[in-house]
Amino acid sequence: MLVFDQVGYYYRRDQEVLKDVSFAIEKGEFISIVGGNGSGKSTLAKLMNGLLPAKKGSVRLGEKTMSDPKQARGIRQAVGLVFQNPEDQFITTNVTDEIIFGLENIAVPANEIGERVRSALQAVGLESYANSAPHELSGGQKQRAAVAAVIAMQPQFIVFDEATSMLDPEGRSELIKLMRDFHQQGITVVQITHHMDEVLASRRVLLLDQGTLVFDGSPDSFFRETPLEQYGLEQPFAVRIGQLLGWTGETAADWKGRVASQWSIG
Ligand SMILES: Nc1ncnc2c1ncn2[C@@H]1O[C@H](COP(=O)(O)OP(=O)(O)OP(=O)(O)O)[C@@H](O)[C@H]1O
Ligand SMILES: [Mg+2]
Incomplete structure (x- = not known):
């Protein structure tokens, strides 16, 4: 279980970006996080895997807490992040190296790497692009390469931060299908999205408004009871x-x- 306990965050001391945010995500959930521009969604995503440290409150995964650097490493490994812009995520010069880079970072034994790369490529359908450079891939393929690098680390959670928003309809539906596949395999999926129709695929919605969690419940009660226009949503x-x-x-x-x-x- 991933727990946010009264979490607060600011980039500048005089501007709180997340305020007293508390929720718990159980293993195996499929959750959407929604909210207007600047409501704090991406900041929340980065706090989920320790890319940013909480300024107030605590983030915990099972028994591990982010405030202990040794335990934080375990959380970072367990919670994968996929971002919006596929261009920003490629660090190396080809797809295989991209996957290996992540695995070496978390010190996966050398004799396991080959198999992890193979199965990650297979999971995202990029087997025939193993040696392709970023410029040889479409946006959707680049995004899938980023997902392969995450899935190879065998995370318990994957957070997709508007990962479909720069893709064409085909790329988008392929990525959504991957999210569903991963969820079926037992991975907890958190999708941050502006597409309200994507929210219908999840079981639970969190709504952020100016850094405050203002709704946590089923998509059904969300769409029936929440004045969406008030939050810049449709x-x-x-x-x-x-x-x-x-x-x-x-x-x-x-x-x-x-x-x-x-x-x-x-
Ligand atoms: N690196 C940063 N330095 C300073 N302020 C930042 C930084 N990143 C984000 N912010 C501010 O924090 C607030 C929340 O930003 P965040 O990116 O988390 O929102 P978001 O909900 O993901 O927005 P969007 O829908 O546009 O992606 C905004 O006011 C933003 O300007
Ligand atoms: Mg964002």
């Missing part, structure tokens, strides 16, 4: 139609299914 297409048609017993996800089957959209 209802998903399927939910808007459901509301127009006066939905009653169905959940938001049911509505998505009904709308999708009616008009053959995903």
